[in-house]
Amino acid sequence: MSADAQKRRAAAAALDHVSNGMTLGIGSGSTAKHLVDLLGEKVRAGLTVRGIPTSEETRRLATEAGIELVEPDEMTRIDLVIDGADEVDPDLNLIKGGGGAHLREKIIAAAGARMIVIADKSKKVAQLGKFPLPVEIERFSWPLTVQAIRKALAANGLKSASLKLRPGSREAGGGVYLTDSNNYIVDIQCTRIDDAAALDASLRAIPGVIETGLFIGIASLAIFGTDRGVETLGE
Numbered sequence: 260m261s262a263d264a265q266k267r268r269a270a271a272a273a274l275d276h277v278s279n280g281m282t283l284g285i286g287s288g289s290t291a292k293h294l295v296d297l298l299g300e301k302v303r304a305g306l307t308v309r310g311i312p313t314s315e316e317t318r319r320l321a322t323e324a325g326i327e328l329v330e331p332d333e334m335t336r337i338d339l340v341i342d343g344a345d346e347v348d349p350d351l352n353l354i355k356g357g358g359g360a361h362l363r364e365k366i367i368a369a370a371g372a373r374m375i376v377i378a379d380k381s382k383k384v385a386q387l388g389k390f391p392l393p394v395e396i397e398r399f400s401w402p403l404t405v406q407a408i409r410k411a412l413a414a415n416g417l418k419s420a421s422l423k424l425r426p427g428s429r430e431a432g433g434g435v436y437l438t439d440s441n442n443y444i445v446d447i448q449c450t451r452i453d454d455a456a457a458l459d460a461s462l463r464a465i466p467g468v469i470e471t472g473l474f475i476g477i478a479s480l481a482i483f484g485t486d487r488g489v490e491t492l493g494e
Contacts, residue, residue, distance in 0.1 A: 291313075339371060340368045374480075395468075424446075
């Protein structure tokens with residue numbers, strides 16, 4: 260079975276946790292596309308939910324699927340957030356941001372009462388770090404921010420980590436990749452992250468760093484699609 264089919268299985272299983280009247284945080288990326296597609300089917304069959312998208316692409320897909328979308332205010336309760344991940348460790352710590360939406364994803368995930376991660380089985384890892392860690396940074400004087408990031412990495416035992424400013428896609432005309440919030444992303448190849456919480460705190464303390472792709476202590480359940488069905492971690 261392909262990884263894409265496994266993602267769809269995970270998305271379908273996550274919808275078992277969705278009930279009528281919920282306000283949902285809807286994630287971004289390839290796995291979330293399956294979620295939006297399957298959720299749209301349920302909405303057209305009579306399910307009533309409201310969605311808060313975490314990227315402009317998710318907003319477009321959800322609108323096309325007929326899912327009601329809302330802009331959150333201070334009184335909004337997000338009952339459940341469902342999103343993908345690039346890596347998930349045994350403690351449900353995550354690396355996210357391969358698609359460049361981790362700032363908005365983390366805002367919604369942190370506000371949600373509960374977060375479910377959906378992914379194919381390859382995203383389940385023993386140790387975070389093989390997937391490059393995305394860090395969203397302010398464009399103003401960004402080389403100074405990168406300089407500070409290098410110092411923080413060295414202080415966390417990651418002196419040999421390599422950094423790369425994410426390039427824009429060919430379809431977007433090349434150049435430097437811009438997030439939906441018009442920021443840059445630095446991708447950090449760490450290979451192995453021994454203390455994800457400490458690294459996250461060190462990076463977020465740097466002026467110019469807007470958010471990291473480390474999601475620590477936010478997810479409560481992970482659902483992995485497999486050839487035989489799904490596997491779960493947590494709860």
